[in-house]
Amino acid sequence: MSTALVGLLYGGATLGTMFLGMPIAFALGAVAVLFMVGFMPAASLDTVTQNVYEEMASITLLSIPLFILKGAAIGKSRAGQDLYSALHAWMHKIPGGLGIANVFACALFAAMAGSSPATCSAIGSAGIPEMRKRGYSGAFAAGLIAAGGTLGILLPPSITMILYAVAAEQSLGRLFLAGLGPGLLLVTLFAGYAMVRFRQEYAAAKKAYAETGAPSALLHEDNLTLRDRFAALPRVLPFVVLLTGVMVALYGGYATPSETAGLGGVLALALIALIYGVWTPKDLSPILTSTIRESTMLMMIIGMSLLYSYVMSYLHISQAAAQAIVALNLSKWLLLATILVLVVVLGFFLPPVSIILMTAPIILPPLKAAGFDLIWFGVVMTIVMEMGLIHPPVGLNIFVIKNIAPDIPLKDVIWGTVPFVLLMLLAVILLCLFPQIATGFPDLVMGKGR
Numbered sequence: 001m002s003t004a005l006v007g008l009l010y011g012g013a014t015l016g017t018m019f020l021g022m023p024i025a026f027a028l029g030a031v032a033v034l035f036m037v038g039f040m041p042a043a044s045l046d047t048v049t050q051n052v053y054e055e056m057a058s059i060t061l062l063s064i065p066l067f068i069l070k071g072a073a074i075g076k077s078r079a080g081q082d083l084y085s086a087l088h089a090w091m092h093k094i095p096g097g098l099g100i101a102n103v104f105a106c107a108l109f110a111a112m113a114g115s116s117p118a119t120c121s122a123i124g125s126a127g128i129p130e131m132r133k134r135g136y137s138g139a140f141a142a143g144l145i146a147a148g149g150t151l152g153i154l155l156p157p158s159i160t161m162i163l164y165a166v167a168a169e170q171s172l173g174r175l176f177l178a179g180l181g182p183g184l185l186l187v188t189l190f191a192g193y194a195m196v197r198f199r200q201e202y203a204a205a206k207k208a209y210a211e212t213g214a215p216s217a218l219l220h221e222d223n224l225t226l227r228d229r230f231a232a233l234p235r236v237l238p239f240v241v242l243l244t245g246v247m248v249a250l251y252g253g254y255a256t257p258s259e260t261a262g263l264g265g266v267l268a269l270a271l272i273a274l275i276y277g278v279w280t281p282k283d284l285s286p287i288l289t290s291t292i293r294e295s296t297m298l299m300m301i302i303g304m305s306l307l308y309s310y311v312m313s314y315l316h317i318s319q320a321a322a323q324a325i326v327a328l329n330l331s332k333w334l335l336l337a338t339i340l341v342l343v344v345v346l347g348f349f350l351p352p353v354s355i356i357l358m359t360a361p362i363i364l365p366p367l368k369a370a371g372f373d374l375i376w377f378g379v380v381m382t383i384v385m386e387m388g389l390i391h392p393p394v395g396l397n398i399f400v401i402k403n404i405a406p407d408i409p410l411k412d413v414i415w416g417t418v419p420f421v422l423l424m425l426l427a428v429i430l431l432c433l434f435p436q437i438a439t440g441f442p443d444l445v446m447g448k449g450r
Contacts, residue, residue: 001039007317010035014308024354025297029304032311039315051310052303059258060166061302065295066261067157072290073268074109075118077276079239081126083108086232088130096198098134099144100191102127106148107187111155112243112268116389120149120400128405135205138408140197143390143416145404146397147190147423150386153352155183156247157261160352160385163302164378167360171375172257173250177442178379182427185437186383189423197419238271251445298353305357318361325366332370333432336377339363340384340428347388351396355385379438380431387424390417 013034017027036044084105091097091104102123110119124145131141153160156176165172246264249255255263269287273279278287312318330338342363346355367377389397391414398413405413431437 003316003320006035006039006315007321010312010315010317018350024350025300025304028301028308028354028358032304032308035311035315040311044314048307052307056299056303056306058166059256060162060172061299063157063258063261064159064162064298064302065291066258066265067159067162068295068298069265069287069291070157070261070268071112071118072287072294073265073272074112074239075122076287076290077272077278079109079112079122079235079272079276081122082232082235083239084123084126084130086236089229089232094195095202096195098131099136099140099194099198102131102144103148103187103190103194106145107151107155107183108240108243110149110152111157112239116149116152116386116397117400119152120145120397121404123148124401124404128401128408132405135201136198137201137412137416138405139412139416140201141416142401142405142408142413143418143420144190144194146390146401146413146417147420149397149400150389150420150424151183151186153386153389154179154186154379154382156180156250157257157264158382159298160356160382161378162257163353163356164360164382167356168364168374168378170378171446174375174442174446175378177251177445178375178438179382181437181441182379182383182431185430186424186427189427190420193419193423235275238275239268242267242271301351301353302357305354309357309361312358313361321362322365325362326369332372335366335370336372336432339367340380343381343384344387347385347391352382352385352388355388356381373435373439375442376431376435376438380428383424383428383431387421391421 010031013031014027017031018024020027022030033045033048036048084101087101087105087108088098091101094100105123105127106119109123110116127145128141131144132138152158156179158176158179161175161179162172164170165175242264245267246260249263250257250260269284278284309318325335325338328335343355343359346359350358364374364377368374389395391398395414395417398410398417401413402408402410
């Protein structure tokens with residue numbers, strides 16, 4: 001049987017098992033084992049556990065459950081709501097300041113938690129009701145939080161970037177640094193849109209009031225004093241110090257990513273114990289349970305995805321697919337556009353973790369041969385996968401928002417995310433035109449890449 005036919009069967013079997021509703025980890029593992037039985041020596045089955053263990057026995061992957069613990073400690077406490085309240089207190093005078101405060105809260109929380117759904121849940125549970133109470137439309141409020149949550153897989157410590165660093169065999173520290181510039185770019189774009197959209201809704205509310213006398217909460221101003229602003233800081237500053245300390249430890253060369261993750265997890269637990277009194281077994285149980293559940297699910301997907309990639313490589317599917325892409329003789333930028341469209345399509349069905357681990361053996365060799373910086377591409381790919389978190393049919397963040405705000409129609413949530421998908425597309429175009437947005441900071445801190 002030809003490699004092309006085996007590859008088609010492999011891909012078809014994978015899609016078939018997923019459409020049957022089988023969990024992603026088990027679907028990938030089942031297809032891999034099935035093709036090992038059918039197309040590989042019988043002795044290969046004896047090495048399944050060994051292959052999975054060897055692929056997962058990475059010191060870099062060790063940081064994932066530790067970063068998840070850090071994020072759960074912050075996400076399960078009132079840290080997210082307090083962070084949002086403090087930012088709102090300082091930005092409420094700016095047009096659209098409440099929306100901008102939510103964007104910055106999402107960015108800061110994402111940098112502490114490293115998880116998009118956790119960011120959506122923690123900031124959205126406080127931010128959406130506050131925006132609705134002050135007259136923001138449901139679509140605008142939902143779209144803003146859903147998009148802000150996507151920063152969780154771009155700003156360090158991003159679990160998605162950890163997996164990309166492993167799959168692409170690239171420096172994790174350099175990749176984390178490369179995410180900072182594009183992350184700030186997206187924060188700026190989102191905040192700018194929040195200001196413009198607020199002005200539009202404010203003008204519409206003012207016009208309606210003048211014509212019909214219909215009142216709107218948008219026309220009311222918050223009267224927060226300077227004392228109120230400073231009163232909001234004490235509970236937030238320790239977590240900002242934690243974030244800063246973790247970054248300094250990592251980028252200053254004082255600790256490895258795994259050591260930094262462990263330090264961040266322990267300090268996060270210590271902070272919520274001191275600030276919120278979360279220290280008893282009953283209080284810690286939801287945090288530890290969430291950490292174990294999410295870590296187990298993620299590590300299972302990683303292990304099965306790596307087994308899936310191993311079988312793909314053994315059967316020469318990935319190599320043949322990469323050679324076929326090269327044989328098309330596409331121009332450099334057309335090759336990139338084709339691969340990014342593939343990532344977008346896969347984002348309709350798969351989470352970022354699976355997309356990275358399944359496609360890396362196929363798409364990275366042609367990109368490297370075309371002269372693309374794989375660190376830069378990792379950032380671009382991450383932004384494209386972020387788009388998958390806020391567009392249907394999967395759109396994980398959309399359903400997180402729907403769970404937080406069930407009164408907002410799903411149609412409004414989806415339409416509310418569309419402008420942010422377009423802003424992410426603009427960010428990708430800017431990164432293509434000015435790659436230094438991603439590569440400049442790591443080159444400055446760590447020297448020119450290889």
